Amino acid sequence: MRIQSSSPLSNLAQSVQRQYTAAERSPEEVREGLRVSLSELGKNMSAKPDKNEDIDKSELPQAIRDLLKMIRELRAQIAEKQAQIDAIMSDQSLDAEAKRQQLDGLQTELASLTGALTSANANLIKLMRESGLSSEQMQAATTLAMS
Incomplete structure (x- = not known):
């Protein structure tokens, strides 16, 4: 055959x-x-952008840059906890007791993160005053702290 x-x-x-x-x-x-060949879009999406690049490029003292990075990280964690709380609040599959327990834990973590953010902001203000920054540096630090 x-x-x-x-x-x-x-x-x-x-x-x-x-x-x-x-x-x-x-x-x-x-x-x-x-x-394997990636398109330009794929290359751009796979590149990990440095979320603190603007802080690193600033002409601020290292201690202030470190505090600014910490503040950003704390804000990101607070946003994540708030999103988790919102998800639990809208989850209809959980019984009331389970929902309460999860919310209590997340609210405790959120309160801790908020306290840490308040402390970091206070330390930033103190450090900015003690460092003798120029008015441009003060403005840059304030802008970075708010972004």
Whole structure:
């Protein structure tokens, strides 16, 4: 019996043969034959932007830059906790007791984060006063603290 080279059965046989041949190769050999190309959009999306780049580029003392980064991180954590609280409040599948317990825990964490943010802001103001910053640096620090 002779199989035509353009028939579906032939295509299947060739596919099985390729898989069998690929299985005999080492993972390194297989990787050498692989190539992935990303579009510009993919490259841009895969690049991790530095969320504190503006702080790092500022001409502020290192201690103030560190405090500004801490303030940003605390604000992000507060926003995350608030989103979790909102999600629990809108979750109709939870019974009242489970919802209350989860909310109590999250509200305690939120209060702790809010206290830490207040303290960090107070430390920033104190450090800005003690550092003898120029008016431009004071404005830059204030702008960065609010963003």
